[in-house]
Amino acid sequence: GAVVSQHPSRVICKSGTSVKIECRSLDFQATTMFWYRQFPKQSLMLMATSNEGSKATYEQGVEKDKFLINHASLTLSTLTVTSAHPEDSSFYICSAPPPRQWNRDTQYFGPGTRLTVL
Amino acid sequence: AQKVTQAQTEISVVEKEDVTLDCVYETRDTTYYLFWYKQPPSGELVFLIRRNSFDEQNEISGRYSWNFQKSTSSFNFTITASQVVDSAVYFCALASYNQGGKLIFGQGTELSVKP
Numbered sequence: 001g002a003v004v005s006q007h008p009s010r011v012i013c014k015s016g017t018s019v020k021i022e023c024r025s026l027d028f029q030a031t032t033m034f035w036y037r038q039f040p041k042q043s044l045m046l047m048a049t050s051n052e053g054s055k056a057t058y059e060q061g062v063e064k065d066k067f068l069i070n071h072a073s074l075t076l077s078t079l080t081v082t083s084a085h086p087e088d089s090s091f092y093i094c095s096a097p098p099p100r101q102w103n104r105d106t107q108y109f110g111p112g113t114r115l116t117v118l
Numbered sequence: 119a120q121k122v123t124q125a126q127t128e129i130s131v132v133e134k135e136d137v138t139l140d141c142v143y144e145t146r147d148t149t150y151y152l153f154w155y156k157q158p159p160s161g162e163l164v165f166l167i168r169r170n171s172f173d174e175q176n177e178i179s180g181r182y183s184w185n186f187q188k189s190t191s192s193f194n195f196t197i198t199a200s201q202v203v204d205s206a207v208y209f210c211a212l213a214s215y216n217q218g219g220k221l222i223f224g225q226g227t228e229l230s231v232k233p
Contacts, residue, residue: 007210034219034220034221036221041228042226043209043223043224043225043226044163044209044221044223045223046220046221046222048218049219064122079131090159091227093161093163095219095221097219105165105167105168106165106168109162109163109165111160111161111162112162114161114222117160
């Protein structure tokens with residue numbers, strides 16, 4: 001079953017509104033989570049690293065005031081797209097590395113959130 | 119700088135054909151990881167393989183095989199006897215050993231397998 005969940009899976013909003021996307025790790029704690037963005041027919045681009053108990057680290061070119069990240073607990077990170085515009089329409093995916101003792105080869109990805117801004 | 123290049127944007131094959139997806143990477147790290155993921159139309163990423171930079175052994179898993187060549191910085195993926203269910207976008211990705219969570223993805227190759 002899924003070990004990282006995202007909510008909502010789809011959201012449609014009007015231009016100018018803010019949208020919050022949740023990423024939860026199920027059955028394990030994640031001090032670090034990652035947020036990626038994927039435009040249609042394009043690759044996944046890392047937006048930021050979410051750190052529990054400290055500020056998020058943003059990749060170059062990503063506006064931190066536009067994309068607010070809060071790692072509220074060891075199992076929850078939220079991405080808020082503030083004052084969304086049509087160009088923010090994208091597929092947002094979060095991921096979390098599993099505990100080392102699980103000895104997994106990959107981090108776990110959430111199922112993604114498709115944001116459409118009208 | 120790190121970079122992953124998947125030169126093939128789209129590939130179309132007929133069922134039962136073999137198909138190879140190319141992946142070339144750039145990194146200055148001596149230790150790193152390489153990955154392949156499958157992304158079906160639903161959007162959820164499906165992990166296929168991880169290879170450590172110090173392990174150049176090729177790997178076979180059922181109809182899937184991977185050819186890792188450090189000399190040419192390539193990590194190619196072959197599907198043997200392709201099936202319609204293999205239709206998806208495939209991503210090659212790179213991560214530094216000490217930043218295992220931060221993946222650098224290639225542009226992706228959209229594979230279409232026709233019956």
